[in-house]
Amino acid sequence: MTFPMSNYSYRHFRFDSEYLYNHLLELRKEESPADLVERFRYLFLDGQDYPDPEVLGALHRIISSPWAEQEFALILNRCCYILINYWWLHPELRQATVELVNLFNPPHAVAKSSPLTRRLRELIRQFNQTEQYAELQDRARIVDKVPDAASEPKNEPIRNLIPRYPYLYPYCVLNWDSSEMGQQAVRQMQEARERQFEQDLNLYMTYMLRKSSSQESEVKNPTLLSPKQVETAVRKFVGKAEGPHTYRDLARQFVAYSKEAPSYRDVKREMYDYLTASILHSEKPDYGKHHFNRWLAEQLETTLPQSDHLRPSNSLLVQTCGQLLDFLVASPTRPNHHVVFVDLNNILGSTFTIGLLLKIVLLCREVKSNLEVVKAHLARRFAVMLKHYETRVRGEIEWLVECLENLMVAFSVHFGRADFSWVNLF
16 A cells, blocks of 8 residues: 655654554553554554554555654654553553564564565664664563573673663663653562562571571572672671671761761761771771772862862762762773772672662661662662673673672662561571
């Protein structure tokens, strides 16, 4: 079927795009996911025999237009999210995400070919190479049950590990979907996965610390850390971190001091002592003397220098914590800072490194909104780092995987609903 295109303008193109969106918006509440996936196949893969000729006509005009090359991927992407976000808000429907995303790769063979179907097939092939489709694949992987640690091969790209880390979801699967429903759907999935991990971790620690009983049946490790690493991380994050003090004790002491400090400059000096004390209590107390302490002092000195004379405030504290996280969890595109983070992991280990970051986050615990801002900021920093290394396999970059796992443990222990205070009684 052909359509007259001589008077087809960009306004018509946008109208046809909206016609597709509204068509799917109406159908998603009326038809089952299986029927909708089948409709998608007829419309976007076959490009023919669609039950609604007006909708098929709109698609044909879109792909025949001069704007298809640049905008078809965006249109198709939005059509996918119109269905996926609705399904994600209904847990019993989420699995259809996998079937929908898998429609496009490998492309479906079309029995009857025409210039329009060949054009559509070429545009689908291009779509399969886009970041939009890669992010849709991430969504599909998240819907699938997070695999057991034992079944995670070390030769898989670390991008495939995104489902393991719910705190990354808003920054890894919402880049091409800014809709309010999309954000709500991802937030619901994030919260559900975080609760599940907290329960699994609590159950695993119970098993690990009480498994001398012959009645205990085996409980699987919910992390990619070794059993010893998991136990060390939980004990460190929940128990005595420096001498007799927990991370929460240390943060409370710092916040109490900062409220009475004469100036913001004094707060930054205390911040230096607060963070370098972690190294003094580490297995390598001389580490800071080589480079790290001098580097940290320089970063603090250049942080908001125009405010040095001001009285301390919550706002200044949150900004300082954010900038410190920027320096410490720097993108690999900033090698002078990124090398500091890599060195911390290689020399003092990922549990120590995440503990150092946790000390910064906990400074904002008093005001919930501030805490959420700083937690989100840290998660975003790790999302940027994962994006940079996304094609590297786990076996090549184990330090980053261990950081992501330790951060998952730290967030669960400190900000989740499960109680881990009992762990250090054993």
